[in-house]
Amino acid sequence: MQRIRPDYYEKFTCIAGRCPITCCQEWKIAVDADTNRKWKKILPPEDMADKKKNLSAYTIQKDGMQVIGLNENHRCPFLADNKLCRLVSTYGDKVLSETCTVFPREVHAFQTHEEETLMPCCPAVLDLWKEEEIHFPEVHVQRKTNMLLFQIRKKIIESFQNSKKSVENSLLETFYVLLELLKDPISKERILDYFSEDTLLQLQAAIDEVELPVLDTIAECNELLLDLAVNYRKEGLYQNYLNPVADLAEHLFERYETEEILEKWMLFQRKLLPHQNLFHNFLANEVFSDLLVPDGNLKQMVIKMQWIAMEYTAIRQSLFLKWLNDGCQELSYETVRDYVVVITRMMGYDEEDIYEYLTNSFETLIWDWGYLALIVGKAIV
Numbered sequence: 001m002q003r004i005r006p007d008y009y010e011k012f013t014c015i016a017g018r019c020p021i022t023c024c025q026e027w028k029i030a031v032d033a034d035t036n037r038k039w040k041k042i043l044p045p046e047d048m049a050d051k052k053k054n055l056s057a058y059t060i061q062k063d064g065m066q067v068i069g070l071n072e073n074h075r076c077p078f079l080a081d082n083k084l085c086r087l088v089s090t091y092g093d094k095v096l097s098e099t100c101t102v103f104p105r106e107v108h109a110f111q112t113h114e115e116e117t118l119m120p121c122c123p124a125v126l127d128l129w130k131e132e133e134i135h136f137p138e139v140h141v142q143r144k145t146n147m148l149l150f151q152i153r154k155k156i157i158e159s160f161q162n163s164k165k166s167v168e169n170s171l172l173e174t175f176y177v178l179l180e181l182l183k184d185p186i187s188k189e190r191i192l193d194y195f196s197e198d199t200l201l202q203l204q205a206a207i208d209e210v211e212l213p214v215l216d217t218i219a220e221c222n223e224l225l226l227d228l229a230v231n232y233r234k235e236g237l238y239q240n241y242l243n244p245v246a247d248l249a250e251h252l253f254e255r256y257e258t259e260e261i262l263e264k265w266m267l268f269q270r271k272l273l274p275h276q277n278l279f280h281n282f283l284a285n286e287v288f289s290d291l292l293v294p295d296g297n298l299k300q301m302v303i304k305m306q307w308i309a310m311e312y313t314a315i316r317q318s319l320f321l322k323w324l325n326d327g328c329q330e331l332s333y334e335t336v337r338d339y340v341v342v343i344t345r346m347m348g349y350d351e352e353d354i355y356e357y358l359t360n361s362f363e364t365l366i367w368d369w370g371y372l373a374l375i376v377g378k379a380i381v
């Protein structure tokens with residue numbers, strides 16, 4: 001079967017010991033059944049402080065899956081002080097579980113072809129998207145409905161890759177078009193019409209007329225962020241990143257006057273500008289890898305678009321709060337990268353969990369355009 005991938009894919013290499021926020025900490029590292037069976041016959045590396053009878057003895061059951069039990073610092077017990085993996089140093093790559101071997105790569109197997117991508121929850125991947133424009137492969141499929149869905153995805157990727165447009169505008173426009181397309185059976189003509197230059201210009205003019213109060217956007221994004229963070233904070237995960245911003249999210253309107261918040265928000269938007277290339281690439285890649293899943297349909301694409309919008313707004317909000325906490329100085333690439341990594345790790349849910357989260361958190365599974373517009377807001381600069 002044909003395998004396709006974006007152009008940056010081959011450039012990735014794990015930076016291991018130099019990684020600023022290694023994947024060997026603070027999340028569930030799955031151990032597949034085959035590996036676990038193999039691990040029952042393998043002794044722990046010599047330099048393990050806590051020596052158990054075999055490698056499998058370091059795994060536990062969590063949320064219905066077998067995972068590596070993290071130590072008291074929420075790190076993988078096989079991670080050495082030099083940030084290298086003791087299993088690899090002792091036994092080589094072959095001993096690793098499938099998750100550790102594959103991360104941060106992912107494959108989506110469609111009926112017609114397979115698509116490979118890299119996930120944004122690895123800092124070395126974000127480094128590839130920092131400056132250059134990335135390119136996605138063309139998809140050629142025969143089945144009519146599938147072809148139309150891939151066409152919609154392509155148009156949305158193009159929107160996020162348009163550097164003349166803010167990512168906020170792309171989110172507002174493309175979500176509107178998706179909702180419109182959902183109203184009637186999709187056809188090639190309708191797609192071309194909705195994504196035509198004329199229609200998009202009219203849509204942009206209409207969006208410009210809509211009033212989106214900035215303070216409401218900030219207040220709602222605080223709520224979203226707190227809600228997303230609640231379980232991670234309870235478990236003591238990502239504390240250094242989450243606790244300061246969550247604390248400010250809870251008390252922002254007590255600590256600052258509203259005028260001051262508005263002023264800071266404008267200034268913050270300027271500080272975000274040097275990172276626009278990263279965000280254009282990040283969102284284009286999220287659309288390529290997550291918007292359309294194998295056997296997916298248009299309704300699922302709408303729901304995924306909501307999740308992608310939530311992800312972006314949670315990243316932007318954490319950066320705003322972090323920047324306020326740090327005294328409103330420059331916003332470094334490293335800070336932006338850290339929060340993209342942490343939020344995407346926190347929101348890396350599978351399909352079923354996304355649906356459950358949205359169903360429990362919102363009145364309707366499919367939002368109206370106004371709600372997405374409220375959380376996304378408009379780019380001011």
Ligand code: SF4
Nearest residue numbers: 014015019023122124
């Ligand atoms: S997060 Fe990425 S760069 Fe860092 S250790 Fe994991 S795979 Fe390597």
